[in-house]
Amino acid sequence: MAWFRQVSALKKQHHHINHPFSLLSYLSHSHYTTEAPPTQYAGLGPTRPEEKPRVVVLGTGWAGCRFMKGIDTNIYDVVCVSPRNHMVFTPLLASTCVGTLEFRSVAEPIGRIQPAISREPGSYFFLSKCTAIDIDNHMVHCQTFTDGVDTLDPWKFKISYDKLVIALGAQPSTFGIHGVEEHATFLREVYHAQEIRRKLLLNLMLSDMPGISEEEKRRLLHCVVVGGGPTGVEFSGELSDFIMKDVHERYSHVKDYIRVTLIEANDILSSFDDRLRQYATKQLTKSGVQLVRGIVKDVKSQKLILNDGTEVPYGLLVWSTGVGPSSLVNSLTIPKSPGGRIGVDEWLRVPSVQDVFSIGDCSGFLESTGKPTLPALAQVAERQGKYLAILLNKIGEAGGGHANSSNGMELGQPFVYRHLGSMATIGRYKALVDLRQNKESKGLSLAGFTSWFIWRSAYLTRVISWRNRFYVAINWLTTMVFGRDISRI
Amino acid sequence: MAWFRQVSALKKQHHHINHPFSLLSYLSHSHYTTEAPPTQYAGLGPTRPEEKPRVVVLGTGWAGCRFMKGIDTNIYDVVCVSPRNHMVFTPLLASTCVGTLEFRSVAEPIGRIQPAISREPGSYFFLSKCTAIDIDNHMVHCQTFTDGVDTLDPWKFKISYDKLVIALGAQPSTFGIHGVEEHATFLREVYHAQEIRRKLLLNLMLSDMPGISEEEKRRLLHCVVVGGGPTGVEFSGELSDFIMKDVHERYSHVKDYIRVTLIEANDILSSFDDRLRQYATKQLTKSGVQLVRGIVKDVKSQKLILNDGTEVPYGLLVWSTGVGPSSLVNSLTIPKSPGGRIGVDEWLRVPSVQDVFSIGDCSGFLESTGKPTLPALAQVAERQGKYLAILLNKIGEAGGGHANSSNGMELGQPFVYRHLGSMATIGRYKALVDLRQNKESKGLSLAGFTSWFIWRSAYLTRVISWRNRFYVAINWLTTMVFGRDISRI
CATH class of the missing domain: 3.50.50.100 (FAD/NAD(P)-binding domain)
Incomplete structure (x- = not known):
């Protein structure tokens, strides 16, 4: 070998x-x-x-x-x-x-x-x-x-x-597509999320400037997500939630110009159950997310180009196509x-x-x-x-902690991975829970408000420290009561 | 004229x-x-x-x-x-x-x-x-x-x-001192506070690197505040609080190297009552803040120079000498x-x-x-x-809202400013409250835990929205229970 x-x-x-x-x-x-x-x-x-x-x-x-x-x-x-x-x-x-x-x-x-x-x-x-x-x-x-x-x-x-x-x-993979590193934002680190937030709020404000053309407004407020895995879908769902609740209330001058497009080469959420996938597609479409099947060929500073030559102008581009x-x-x-x-x-x-x-x-x-x-x-x-x-x-x-001292030691059970199921939220208090062991096997799969509730509860118990559990609960509560925070700091 | x-x-x-x-x-x-x-x-x-x-x-x-x-x-x-x-x-x-x-x-x-x-x-x-x-x-x-x-x-x-x-x-005034804009951080905007926080946490981590000399450790962890007004004093107090509680617990490798120095040309808190000023000086010194009387002549990237030629190496420099x-x-x-x-x-x-x-x-x-x-x-x-x-x-x-339409209108009472008193916190659950109308007049002045409590309550009722009142109270509560957050994001 x-x-x-x-x-x-x-x-x-x-x-x-x-x-x-x-x-x-x-x-x-x-x-x-x-x-x-x-x-x-x-x-x-x-x-x-x-x-x-x-x-x-x-x-x-x-x-x-x-x-x-x-x-x-x-x-x-x-x-x-x-x-x-x-x-x-x-x-x-x-x-x-x-x-x-x-x-x-x-x-x-x-x-x-x-x-x-x-x-x-x-x-x-x-x-x-x-x-x-x-x-x-x-x-x-x-x-x-x-x-x-x-x-x-x-x-x-x-x-x-x-x-x-x-x-x-x-690290996020760009598949060697030109312009991705330069113009798109990934969603793996806190600073990525900060960048997306700052850009989104900036575009909302810029599109309201006097004299900006209709076309430019539409471009600035076009949020494009490339990649239909859980991250891309969850982000699209959160974004459409934000648009329907907060943008409509707080940016009423420009609310009719904002759109979300999710571009995926194959099916969205390919690891999930067929039924859940159809449910997610229906729900996302209902919330105003446009699902486009396509392959990105080139990314420029204010537009991207698909394989079939279609040009897609954007104000915000989020890239979540997988990792390498x-x-x-x-x-x-x-x-x-x-x-x-x-x-x-x-x-x-x-x-x-x-x-x-x-x-x-x-x-x-x-x-x-x-x-x-x-x-x-x-x-x-x-x-x-x-x-x-x-x-x-x-x-x-057993005394094998030091370098070169654990040779021939009995290691016991090897690592076995048992899949506990997949979860994804799709916005509007709805989520998917797929409890099957793998793609081929049968098992429970849920969609809707119940699974959204399961999704929140599961994450709340998993966020590691008590401090952060507490803050996540408080954040969710205040978002429900007061709406989302829109200060651009 | x-x-x-x-x-x-x-x-x-x-x-x-x-x-x-x-x-x-x-x-x-x-x-x-x-x-x-x-x-x-x-x-x-x-x-x-x-x-x-x-x-x-x-x-x-x-x-x-x-x-x-x-x-x-x-x-x-x-x-x-x-x-x-x-x-x-x-x-x-x-x-x-x-x-x-x-x-x-x-x-x-x-x-x-x-x-x-x-x-x-x-x-x-x-x-x-x-x-x-x-x-x-x-x-x-x-x-x-x-x-x-x-x-x-x-x-x-x-x-x-x-x-x-x-x-x-x-805007913050630098009095034309060379290097201030380039090397110091002001404290007027949220991004200033973010910069200070990131630098402070970075220096705490860098000073723990293997092989860093003792001298360099001392420099990295020397926080210098220029300007003894309320902002400079409150920041010094917060910093010494942070050092005594959080640094000692969570950065125990380097805790003995961190110091705070407050440089002021005249008296600190010059607008406050004499007695309060003495109290503040005593309390700050007790919390480990070194008070230095001096005038900054020049600021370089890792040290500043006082008028008398003294060189002061620093890792973090915060500038709050007033505005213009x-x-x-x-x-x-x-x-x-x-x-x-x-x-x-x-x-x-x-x-x-x-x-x-x-x-x-x-x-x-x-x-x-x-x-x-x-x-x-x-x-x-x-x-x-x-x-x-x-x-x-x-x-x-009265119909005078449009341009050039309020000429000769009766404006009523002119603006009169009545000073309601000054407040400043000095760390360790202690604050100053000066309720005198002005520097010369007599009136109530308080120092200690009671005034710290007044300080917190006063701010809590003044923070404008209910959302932020709620968050400030929650932040204070979690800081007391879990300590301060030290993730550098």
């Missing part, structure tokens, strides 16, 4: 290099190098046998955060590396774009998910990007992520790990599963390399395991994070 | 130009020009006698918003021009920087303050900047404000007014009060020009009225807005 050859090559290299990291001087107490020479990296050196083993987590999505929540910090020191200091409760992100929920209600700081990370002397959160993984030396290379603020020059450092959990997630591997995952020379995801075995280990695990959207089962690559869903990531925390706790308890 | 000559010159010009605005074609029903030729401006033309008179408000601060709240929309159409679609509840802005309050809780959308603006066919809110005021032709020139978003090319238009209310506020006139106010050739503010008479009219009024921080009494220029306080602006709404309602009821 191709990947096996690569791994053997890596292993050979390992013996030649012979721990170059030991060139650095480490302070045993603080784990820190002080006054690292400018040509070398600073960092956290390898742990010593009498110290707690260190588990390094790359990423703060569903997988990484669920893992950190479950890991036993009496056994391990936890070091997390991510450009984002919070987890985003992605299923509710669409609701924040129109002000149904507040941004902060769907963001959970890491320090609240795993308090040890800001308290324990050997546990850290580093606001950084991982730039390379040195599997041979049990080490990751990182660089600070300041997002344009010039408070500190870029700072590079290395971290030695005993166990490495790669939970880097995925991030550039770091692409650059890794380790075995991959179909779709370019990091290949893992039944215990979520990267096979043939020591102490490396991968969970969430960035990973998939290797073909040799006979298991299918799982869908890039929050549900899968969350279950894998939970499983891996239990597995590593067990390994640590 | 100099200003009188300027006004006469303007008046002369007026007769020569003879309404160039009538060149444009107006649609009587929609107030809009359609298909305005590209070389001309679009806009709202003069109202006709059978239409409601139009009052144009420039600005959405305390003065403009209080005015819009009070104006009778059965008498007037209201058109508001501002680059901001919400009012900021400025006294609580300092609390949002550290997460005690949410940003949205202190922002009130204009449409909620005056619903007619988004409902009535002749009332509008334009997200634009006023670029010039043409007093002779009863007209303002505007340009759309899109803040970098390329959704629409800059769009220019003109609005004819029957009454004009200039409530443009003031904005560039538009500076450019107006109308009489000015001391300090470059728009001169007004006892009825808040700009004298010798027709139908123009000015309220809030951008205006001040003319010397000829014998009244002193009032301080740039929310309290003054709010009272003036309220007074002017009543005055214009009266004029409108």
Whole structure:
């Protein structure tokens, strides 16, 4: 097998290099190098046998955060590396774009998910990007992520790990279509939702300026969503709710110009039951969402062009057509599963390399395991994070926490994914709940107000901290009583 | 008098130009020009006698918003021009920087303050900047404000007014000190508070990176506030609260490095009672705020330099030394009060020009009225807005709403300002309440927990909408129960 050859090559290299990291001087107490020479990296050196083993987590999505929540910090020191200091409760992100929920209600700081990370002397959160993984030396290379603020020059450092959990997630895929990155907005992060909200409110106000032509008004207030998966459908539903209630009341000058179009190459909500799909199509059409079957060929600053040559002028363009591997995952020379995801075995280990695990959207089962690559869903990531925390706790308890010390250990039950069903809201107090195990099997599926109620309740109990549960409930309540917030801040 | 000559010159010009605005074609029903030729401006033309008179408000601060709240929309159409679609509840802005309050809780959308603006066919809110005021032709020139978003090319238009209310506020003054604009953050708008919060949380995380030197850690976590007025003091107090509670608990690795320094050239809180000032000084020092008497000479990217040559390295620099006139106010050739503010008479009219009024921080009494220029306080602006709404309602009821139709009308009681006292919080559940009429007079002054309670209650009843009252109460409650939110979104 191709990947096996690569791994053997890596292993050979390992013996030649012979721990170059030991060139650095480490302070045993603080784990820190002080006054690292400018040509070398600073960092956290390898742990010593009498110290707690260190588990390094790359990423703060569903997988990484669920893992950190479950890991036993009496056994391990936890070091997390991510450009984002919070987890985003992605299923509710669409609701924040129109002000149904507040941004902060769907963001959970890491320090609240795993308090040890800001308290324990050997546990850290580093606001950084991982730039390379040195599997041979049990080490990751990182660089600070300041997002344009010039408070500190870029700072590079290395971290030695005993166990490495790669939970880097995925990135939105543009399928190489020209102009998407430049003109469209994705919907994966809080700042995406903020951008959508600001643009939507801006367009509502700009379309009311004196002398703007009818055509320009229609363009500014045309919201186009590309991609008919749950995110695209939920966002379209929220948007049509916002239009029917809040725009009609508060932007009455321009209410007749605003429209929502959802473009999808195939069926919307393709993973859902046929009956639910028809229900969703009917409901969305009823709420004024125009469903267009088409493939986007090109995106320009104020219009997009479909494969059949149709030009679609827009004021707001939201892109949610699916995800693909991030550039770091692409650059890794380790075995991959179909779709370019990091290949893992039944215990979520990267096979043939020591102490490396991968969970969430960035990973998939290797073909040799006979298991299918799982869908890039929050549900899968969350279950894998939970499983891996239990597995590593067990390994640590059995004394296998340190690097290269868990060889031949009995790992117990492999990871098995049981689909608990899919949910999606389609606006107007209506939602879909599909409780079937998979596309082919039979099972319960619900649509309408009851499932909308289930949908809200389910999310309310899943939003991680009590603080955010409380805020989400309060947000929903005030949206019902006072309407949505429309200040553009 | 100099200003009188300027006004006469303007008046002369007026007769020569003879309404160039009538060149444009107006649609009587929609107030809009359609298909305005590209070389001309679009806009709202003069109202006709059978239409409601139009009052144009420039600005959405305390003065403009209080005015819009009070104006009778059965008498007037209201058109508001501002680059901001919400009012900021400025006294609580300092609390949002550290997460005690949410940003949205202190922002009130204009449409909620005056619903007619988004409902009535002749009332509008334009997200634009006023670029010039043409007093002779009863007209303002505007340009759309899109803040970098390329959704629409800059769009220019003109609005004819029957009454004009200039409530443009003031802008932070830098006293010409080099580097302030570039490196410091002001604290007047919601985006300022957002910037401060993001920088503070970024510095807390960056200072925890492996290998950062002790000196650099100290610099990153040194928060310097310049200006000892209520804003500077309240922000310092909030910051020390945040450090003592939240940083100690959630950033325990770096808690010993964070410091707050407040730099002021004279006494802090100079408008307050001596006893209160001493109390504030003692309390701030006790909470760890270092008070430094000094004058800033120069600001560089990571340090500032005092007049005596002392270098002060900082990670976060907040500038709140006072305010001065904005560039538009500076450019107006109308009489000015001391300090470059728009001169007004006892009825808040700009004298010798027709139908123009000015309220809030951008205006001040003319010397000829014998009244002193009032301080740039929310309290003054709010009272003036309220007074002017009543005055214009009266004029409108008496049939003087249209342009040039209120000459010789009896205006009634002039505007009299009665100071209701000053309040400032200094952190740790402590605040100051100074109920004296002015600096020289005697009266009640309180300090401590009771006044903190009064401070909170007073603000809670003043935050304009029920929605925001509710949210501020909920924010305070959750901060007490769960601590402050530290996600950096």
